[in-house]
Amino acid sequence: MNIKQYLDSTYLKTAEQAGATEQENCLIAKKFIEEAIKENFKLIMIRPDRVIMAKKMIQEANSVVGVGTVIDFPEGKSSIGNKLKEAAKAIKDGVDDLDFVCNYHAFKNGETDLVKEEILKGTALGLANNKVVKWIIEVAALNEKEIVQLSSLIKNTVVSNFDQESYSKVFVKSSTGFYKTENNYPNGATISAIKIMLDNAAPLSVKAAGGVRTYDEAVAMIELGVKRIGTSGAKVIANGQYLIDGY
DSSP: OOGGGGEEEEEOOOHHHHTSOHHHHHHHHHHHHHHHHHHTOSEEEEOGGGHHHHHHHHHHTTOOOEEEEEESTTTOOSOHHHHHHHHHHHHHHTOSEEEEEOOHHHHHTTOHHHHHHHHHHHHHHHHHTTOEEEEEOOGGGSOHHHHHHHHHHHHHHHHHHSOGGGGGGEEEEOOOSOOOOSTTOOOSOOHHHHHHHHHHHTTSEEEEESSOOBHHHHHHHHHHTOOEEEETTHHHHHTTOBOOSOO
16 A cells, blocks of 8 residues: 555644744745655645645656645635635645635534535536545534534535536545644544545545544555545654654
């Protein structure tokens, strides 16, 4: 197994979250991009304002590493129009993958029509531009029934509106990695949540993000059927070590 081709190496911290200056945080992001190129990971996942920089570095290195970014991150509460505007800018900047934060708040409030509309329009924009689209559902904010329902809603919206060839380009993704939980409850991917997602998102793919800290945990996720893993410790995991702290 070439585990590196499952790994979306991820750096999404703001300067404040990193306890750094803007310049220092930019250098950290550059190191993540350089590492992704050197290690030949599937993708480097960075914030929208770093897409152009990442794309340039990858092209200059004659690398095939993809560039992904997050849309409406990390809350997912913005209007559909704002989501689409941000995604369109990322597409113009050369992004390969668009990881939208689904408006899970609206979903929990019963506003399913709004959620369906953003999934439909966001997916349509991505697919029309030959991009991979992922919908982050934030499993730590949902109970098991809600994970079933939201995974199914995304699946049903995509299957009802796009052709079968598109299914492999649309993912349901577990987490932002930035959700605050109480009592040290996991805020990312867990085996139980991923199993529910796999059962209810198929034929769409699933990305496990947050909480995957070791090579063995990553392999276990892949063996369940996960197609991508988002982590800030991609090199650590690929080398069979343990990620102490991070996304």
